[in-house]
Amino acid sequence: xxxxxxxxxKDAIGNPIEIGEKYGASVDNNGVTTVTVGKALRFTPTGxxxxxVEFVRRGLWNDEPDIEKDxxxxxxxxxxxxxxxx
Numbered sequence: 861x862x863x864x865x866x867x868x869x870k871d872a873i874g875n876p877i878e879i880g881e882k883y884g885a886s887v888d889n890n891g892v893t894t895v896t897v898g899k900a901l902r903f904t905p906t907g908x909x910x911x912x913v914e915f916v917r918r919g920l921w922n923d924e925p926d927i928e929k930d931x932x933x934x935x936x937x938x939x940x941x942x943x944x945x946x
Contacts, residue, residue, distance in 0.1 A: 868907060871942045877909055883942040885911070885935075894918045895925070896935055897945055910936045 898911035919925030
């Protein structure tokens with residue numbers, strides 16, 4: 861094991877993560893899918909990526925997702941969970 865080496869700064873499809881570009885991340889938990897979209901702000905000391913959140917959508921199974929209100933201004937994800945958004 862060991863500490864973060866700084867070698868994995870790529871998104872889910874293998875492209876280098878670019879600060880200032882828009883990314884999305886999807887997380888599932890007990891049938892609830894949450895999708896966060898925002899701009900990459902910075903890399904954390906542990907190599908994760910902090911997004912400046914633009915919006916968050918959440919839905920249960922195949923229901924129409926709702927746009928969440930009162931969400932955090934930033935959220936941090938592993939780079940491998942991010943995908944580029946145009």
